[in-house]
Amino acid sequence: MFKIREIVNSLLANSAEQASDTDSAQTHLGDDPAASAKKLYAFRRKRDVAFDSILFGEPGWDILLDLYVATVQDRRISISSACIGAAVPATTALRWVNLLVERGMIERYPDPVDARRSFLRLSHDTLQKMDTLFAGAKIMNENALGSRGLS
Known part of the structure; x- marks a missing residue:
C-alpha cells in the first residue's frame, strides 16, 4: 500500500512540475478551467505509464478533455488528432x-479547406457541463487542500 501511495505522490509531483513549466506558476487546479483539464489529461497519461493502462481506460473522457482544452484555447481538433x-x-x-456524436455531446464539422x-x-451543452464540472473542481480543491492547490 505504501508503494502505491509513493507512486501516486510521485505522479502528482511530476504532473505539477510539468504543469508549472507550461502554465503560470501561480495557476492552481481550478483557477483556469483549460489548465485544470490539461493537468488532468497529463496526469492520466503519466498514470498510464506507471500502471497498466487497461485498468483505467476512459477514451470518451479523454476525448472530452482534449476538446475542452482546445475549445478554451480556440484551437480546432481533427478527428485523427482526437483519436x-x-x-x-x-x-x-x-x-x-x-x-459521443450520436449522444449529442460532440459535433463533427467539415474542414472548409480540405473536404477529406x-x-x-x-x-x-457539453461545454457548459465541462465548465460547471471544472468550476466544481476548484471548489473541491480549495476545500480539500486550502488555497495551495496542486501546483
Missing part, C-alpha cells in the same frame, strides 16, 4: 467519437 489524444487504438477511439478532413467540437 490520438484518446490514447487507445484508432478503431476504439473512432467508436467513442461516433458514440473533419473536425470535432464540444456541443454547447
